Amino acid sequence: MHEMSIAASVLDAVRAEAARHAGTRASRIGLRIGELSRVEPESLRFCFEVLVSGSDLEPLALDLELVPRRNRCLDCGTLFTVVDYNFNCGACGGIRTEPAGGDEMELTYLELEEPDAGTA
């Protein structure tokens, strides 16, 4: 249910960033969502499309990158993906590991087009 306000925040950020590059148009926004971020990706995609449709940003594309929960081994330093709540290190078998990602909700990049360039 909060995906709509997240989508709105993403569009605000796109407008703010695009405004810093005069004469360009935002064409694609990269967003990284972690498994623990409490965001439902399909719902976010739907809200994003609803807000972009008919707006000044149309046809802005959303590039959603889903990242899993990761832990790091405190013994050997290996970074690994946590599957089925298995927090043990797959490399050395160590059981002392710490959270190392998976709650991301961040903008990764913005693709801008210069309308004058490349078109006849």
Added chain:
Amino acid sequence: MRVPLEKKVLNENDRLAASLRERFRQLGILTVNLISAPGSGKTSLLERTLETFDPSRRVALLTGDIQTDNDARRLARFGFPTRQITTGGACHLDARMVERALEGWDLAAIDLLFLENVGNLVCPTSYDLGEEARVVLLSVTEGEDKPLKYPATFYHADLVILNKIDLLPYVPFRIELARENARRVQPAVEILEISCSTGEGLDRWRQWLEALRVAAAS
């Protein structure tokens, strides 16, 4: 042209919650957000907590429900400032509702604020209320696998409370398995076992609360 951003997305609720948290911290208020499924014992835990408080305690409560002010009436009996937030359909509290409900209260006269969320294990976890501590309750009449079914809720808990342990002889709930499941989601999470009926374990809950309150006030 591609511009790298690497920037956290904050939605409107996050922004509002951050400003509430800042206010609570400046005033030295410990704010506790209670989350659980309906009927796990949030209101009962608050009743058992308030009944031992001296009337001079600087505590206040906001309690959320979709309809009725039944919980506020249960809690107001103890004489502390209590307000019901009736969400009218929303399945969770959000920072805006908390901000509005606090209007007119002298926050300088409070050092402990309870936010009893709407009974729901899913949506409340996505809404930061500016709280200092988030407490998730699970009762032994539910399933031991709740932490695995609702991992985000248990992952973001500062304390997990297993309630109604007086019923353990009568239900198939395996409490060690529930603890293990909570720790699978969040390996270092603190877990308390209590019964609001018999009072068992409540002294440890009060100690946990008091330690946090002292830390928030300093």
